Amino acid sequence: MASEGEVGGKRDQCLADSAIKLGAGFGLGIVFSVIFFKRKTWPITFGSGMGLGMAYSNCQHDFQSPYLLQGKSVKVA
Amino acid sequence: TVAAFGSFRFVIKGGLAGAAVYVAYDQGLLGSGTQGAEALRKAQEALPPAIQEWTSYIGWEVRTLPPIPKIDFSPSDSWNKGVQTVISALSVAPTRACEYTVEGWKYVKDLVK
Numbered sequence: 581m582a583s584e585g586e587v588g589g590k591r592d593q594c595l596a597d598s599a600i601k602l603g604a605g606f607g608l609g610i611v612f613s614v615i616f617f618k619r620k621t622w623p624i625t626f627g628s629g630m631g632l633g634m635a636y637s638n639c640q641h642d643f644q645s646p647y648l649l650q651g652k653s654v655k656v657a
Numbered sequence: 658t659v660a661a662f663g664s665f666r667f668v669i670k671g672g673l674a675g676a677a678v679y680v681a682y683d684q685g686l687l688g689s690g691t692q693g694a695e696a697l698r699k700a701q702e703a704l705p706p707a708i709q710e711w712t713s714y715i716g717w718e719v720r721t722l723p724p725i726p727k728i729d730f731s732p733s734d735s736w737n738k739g740v741q742t743v744i745s746a747l748s749v750a751p752t753r754a755c756e757y758t759v760e761g762w763k764y765v766k767d768l769v770k
Contacts, residue, residue, distance in 0.1 A: 588733030595732055597693030604686035611677045615670045638690040 590642055598635035605631025 609627025617623050641648070685692035 588731070588737065591733045592731050593690050593694045596697040597690040600686055600693040600697050604681050608677060608681060612674060615674050634687065635690075635693070638693070642690050 590646075594635070594639040594642065597638055598632065601631035601635040601638075602628055603631070605629070605634075 605627040606624060607627075609624035612627065613619055613621070613623040681687055685696045
């Protein structure tokens with residue numbers, strides 16, 4: 581990949597990750613709303629917000645500290 | 658027995674919620690950016706065969722439906738192409754405006770003659 585395409589690739593990855601996290605947060609919010617909170621709306625909103633927040637944090641990490649491994653466990657032989 | 662039933666119900670609910678969270682974690686939906694992008698790519702790849710399977714299961718005629726396009730979309734590339742198109746159109750706009758004005762003036766003059 582050309583160097584000027586790297587930022588575009590990172591942005592695409594951020595958008596994809598945001599979509600996934602929003603969907604996962606929304607879905608888990610629905611699950612928790614149905615199971616525990618008598619089908620109220622706030623767990624769905626909370627889950628979606630949490631998903632967006634996680635996506636924002638990932639994007640921020642990817643752009644600012646790209647070479648720092650995030651949450652990876654490396655087994656030492 | 659009511660309390661026992663209530664506890665049993667709570668355990669079942671907790672189990673379901675915990676299973677949902679675990680499945681989301683296991684699929685990489687709650688991980689890093691690369692894992693999320695990979696999960697989206699896997700979902701996009703799995704979508705057309707799943708739609709085809711569902712339509713054949715329901716019994717719809719697949720021939721009438723158009724072939725499901727492969728979703729391979731890069732927002733950054735599309736944005737960059739859009740910006741380039743707009744800017745190149747703006748850069749030739751004054752020249753084109755002059756050409757159209759000259760042509761329009763010539764047309765009106767020919768009409769008036």
